[in-house]
Amino acid sequence: MSFLSLFITFFNIGLFTIGGGLASLPLLYEAVVDGGMISRNLFVDMLAISQSTPGPIGINMATFAGYQIAGIPGGFVATLGMVAPSLIIIVLIAAWFTNFSSHPLVQDVMGGIRPAALGLIASAAWFIFREALFVPGTDFQLSLPAAGLFIALGVAYKLKPATPVIYILAGGVLGVFLF
Numbered sequence: 236m237s238f239l240s241l242f243i244t245f246f247n248i249g250l251f252t253i254g255g256g257l258a259s260l261p262l263l264y265e266a267v268v269d270g271g272m273i274s275r276n277l278f279v280d281m282l283a284i285s286q287s288t289p290g291p292i293g294i295n296m297a298t299f300a301g302y303q304i305a306g307i308p309g310g311f312v313a314t315l316g317m318v319a320p321s322l323i324i325i326v327l328i329a330a331w332f333t334n335f336s337s338h339p340l341v342q343d344v345m346g347g348i349r350p351a352a353l354g355l356i357a358s359a360a361w362f363i364f365r366e367a368l369f370v371p372g373t374d375f376q377l378s379l380p381a382a383g384l385f386i387a388l389g390v391a392y393k394l395k396p397a398t399p400v401i402y403i404l405a406g407g408v409l410g411v412f413l414f
Contacts, residue, residue, distance in 0.1 A: 236272070236304060238312045244270075245297050245316030250324075254352025256293030259317075260359035263293070267300050277303065279366045287403045293317060380413040 244266050252259035260282070268278050281303075285295035294317055301313025335341050368385060370376040388402050 238305065238308065241301060241305060241309055241312050242316040245301065245313045246319055248297070249293075249317040250320035252293060252355075253348055254355050256291045256296070257359040258352055258355035259293035259296065260362060261355060263296050263300065264362070267304075272304050273300060276371075282363065282366075384409055384413060 248259055248262045248266055251262060264278060267273050268275050273281075281296055281299045282292075285292045285299060288295055294314055297313045297317035298310045302310035305312070332341075365375075368378060368381050370378050384406060388406055391405075392399075392402055
């Protein structure tokens with residue numbers, strides 16, 4: 236894959252990602268897994284790492300995917316492609332939105348974007364839920380170790396809130412023994 240193709244692929248993902256990084260997951264999956272660039276298992280691992288590292292998840296995923304596809308230059312190109320549309324759009328919005336934000340057409344457009352973004356986020360949440368709690372390659376066979384870890388760490392966080400890093404590290408350590 237050429238660097239230009241890589242840039243265009245991630246530019247398109249960035250252009251149509253409305254609702255934050257989780258909303259980009261269905262588009263990323265379609266581009267890199269369905270597109271044959273990386274495996275489904277690697278995508279799931281990238282997702283776990285991207286959620287566990289600092290920074291926006293969509294950009295972390297783009298960087299990781301680009302690196303897997305074409306090394307360090309690929310990571311840079313994919314990240315640049317993912318970020319470029321947001322940068323361009325936010326500059327345009329910042330320049331004109333305040334003048335038109337009360338216009339009925341703008342209000343109608345925003346009314347449609349909000350549920351669309353929520354739908355993409357819900358799709359990403361379902362994907363994460365399915366991949367984390369069910370045995371891969373089965374028709375929703377619950378992984379008891381994964382479900383137990385999910386419940387235990389969720390309850391622990393509810394009873395004793397702390398930085399999520401502690402719970403992510405605990406999940407990693409427990410995963411060594413459970414999986």
